[in-house]
Amino acid sequence: MGSWPSGMPRLRPGSVTLGRLDALGWRAGTCVEAYGLRIGVRTNVSELLDRLEAHLPPGWRPCPSPLVDQMFSLWVDPRSDGPSRPSRVYVGRRRRVRTPDVGRAFAVLESEIRQSVAASAVGRTFVHAGVVGWSGRAIVIPGRSRSGKTTLVAELVRAGAQYLSDEFAVLDARGRVHPFAKPLSIRGPGGCDLHARARRAEELGGTCATRPLPVGLVVLAEHRPGASWRPERLSPGRAVLEMLAHTVPARLRPEASLVSLERAVARAAAWKGERGEARELVPLLLESLESGEGRISRRSAGGRGTR
Amino acid sequence: MKPLARREGLLIRELPDELLVYDQADHRAHCLNRTAATVFRHADGTRTAAEIARLVAPEGADGEPAVAEALARLAEAGLLEKGPSPASLSRREAMRRAGLGAAVLLPAVASIVAPSPAEAAATCIYIQQNPTGCTGQSGTPCSCYGLPGSACSGTCLPTDTCSDC
Numbered sequence: 001m002g003s004w005p006s007g008m009p010r011l012r013p014g015s016v017t018l019g020r021l022d023a024l025g026w027r028a029g030t031c032v033e034a035y036g037l038r039i040g041v042r043t044n045v046s047e048l049l050d051r052l053e054a055h056l057p058p059g060w061r062p063c064p065s066p067l068v069d070q071m072f073s074l075w076v077d078p079r080s081d082g083p084s085r086p087s088r089v090y091v092g093r094r095r096r097v098r099t100p101d102v103g104r105a106f107a108v109l110e111s112e113i114r115q116s117v118a119a120s121a122v123g124r125t126f127v128h129a130g131v132v133g134w135s136g137r138a139i140v141i142p143g144r145s146r147s148g149k150t151t152l153v154a155e156l157v158r159a160g161a162q163y164l165s166d167e168f169a170v171l172d173a174r175g176r177v178h179p180f181a182k183p184l185s186i187r188g189p190g191g192c193d194l195h196a197r198a199r200r201a202e203e204l205g206g207t208c209a210t211r212p213l214p215v216g217l218v219v220l221a222e223h224r225p226g227a228s229w230r231p232e233r234l235s236p237g238r239a240v241l242e243m244l245a246h247t248v249p250a251r252l253r254p255e256a257s258l259v260s261l262e263r264a265v266a267r268a269a270a271w272k273g274e275r276g277e278a279r280e281l282v283p284l285l286l287e288s289l290e291s292g293e294g295r296i297s298r299r300s301a302g303g304r305g306t307r
Numbered sequence: 308m309k310p311l312a313r314r315e316g317l318l319i320r321e322l323p324d325e326l327l328v329y330d331q332a333d334h335r336a337h338c339l340n341r342t343a344a345t346v347f348r349h350a351d352g353t354r355t356a357a358e359i360a361r362l363v364a365p366e367g368a369d370g371e372p373a374v375a376e377a378l379a380r381l382a383e384a385g386l387l388e389k390g391p392s393p394a395s396l397s398r399r400e401a402m403r404r405a406g407l408g409a410a411v412l413l414p415a416v417a418s419i420v421a422p423s424p425a426e427a428a429a430t431c432i433y434i435q436q437n438p439t440g441c442t443g444q445s446g447t448p449c450s451c452y453g454l455p456g457s458a459c460s461g462t463c464l465p466t467d468t469c470s471d472c
Binding site for chain 1: 318320322323324325326327329331334336337338339340417418419421422423424425427428429
């Protein structure tokens with residue numbers, strides 16, 4: 001971690017002041033850039049900076065300037081020691097969490113940094129979605145947190161699909177989806193948060209995509225135990241609308257978001273429905289993509305949604 | 308009555324058979340199918356509903372019920388400046404009059420509210436609120452960092468089936 005640029009980050013002139021937060025005795029900080037956003041992170045416990053790299057978004061790089069667009073602050077009670085240390089995470093001057101666990105504070109910090117990048121990325125539209133690649137095209141699975149995206153992505157990767165992301169589909173202006181290959185956040189059995197683990201695609205026997213892919217399939221699949229996959233085919237306009245519901249800068253940059261989404265779905269099939277177990281759905285999705293027109297076979301899909 | 312569709316504050320994107328409309332005032336987005344899109348385009352305050360119906364329906368078909376339905380849906384979506392109020396139209400009656408022959412003309416307007424960045428990107432992260440009392444077992448009150456009202460319930464999620472717990 002010796003490559004950290006030295007110097008405490010500070011907000012660009014003209015930014016909102018951080019008020020009393022600036023006086024909390026920050027001892028170490030760094031500046032990085034991701035997707036055009038300059039990010040400052042500071043802490044009052046210097047050693048914690050060494051743990052930061054694992055929590056930075058994919059594609060980050062050191063930024064030599066101390067002037068940043070967004071400031072993140074991690075304050076840990078200096079009188080405590082060990083994993084149970086009262087900690088607070090601030091985004092700008094807003095406290096986002098107070099927790100007795102430094103590890104959880106890092107998890108929140110990581111999530112907040114990713115959210116800021118997703119909202120402010122230059123020239124990219126971030127859609128909350130899992131993404132894998134198959135036969136040179138992307139399968140995009142939009143959905144909220146806990147909708148089963150990661151489970152489905154992990155099963156697709158185990159089946160040989162390339163991993164792009166379990167959190168964001170990063171679209172360019174042409175509608176292609178770029179890798180955002182953070183480790184998969186796989187919860188414990190039964191959706192247990194306490195025993196969630198970060199897993200790299202390679203640990204699942206898969207590989208990561210290294211280049212952008214055109215979208216071949218959009219899948220809106222809500223998990224319901226026991227459900228069978230009988231999806232409704234969405235028109236391009238409905239597919240854009242469904243993806244917009246998970247698009248981070250939808251309100252900030254609606255026109256650019258719509259353009260990216262339109263281009264993304266232009267040559268893609270889009271399906272929406274309830275699914276049962278992820279491993280039952282995987283062969284149907286891969287078959288659907290390989291059919292060339294996103295067709296869901298009558299035999300495997302139970303009849304509905306067949307063209 | 309000469310219906311007038313809104314134009315102010317809307318982003319409009321044309322797709323081959325549909326129209327996407329983003330309302331910058333309330334951040335709602337709408338997808339209009341072909342019939343609804345045609346009515347929306349021609350509702351310019353100079354044509355009556357009957358005149359729009361002639362543009363919508365193939366020759367010989369009665370397009371008025373479909374136009375009435377489309378106007379009702381556009382009004383519900385807040386996309387009409389001037390037109391019949393949604394309550395003034397009996398859609399069931401209109402569609403009954405239209406019959407099966409007008410099924411291909413059936414107008415549709417699908418709508419969503421665009422999420423804020425925090426809503427779209429929120430990730431639920433379990434935060435232990437009370438380190439001595441909370442074991443992560445199902446139903447224990449915890450604070451979940453994430454989005455209130457989403458799948459994040461504010462209580463620990465079931466760990467009963469977790470072999471590590």
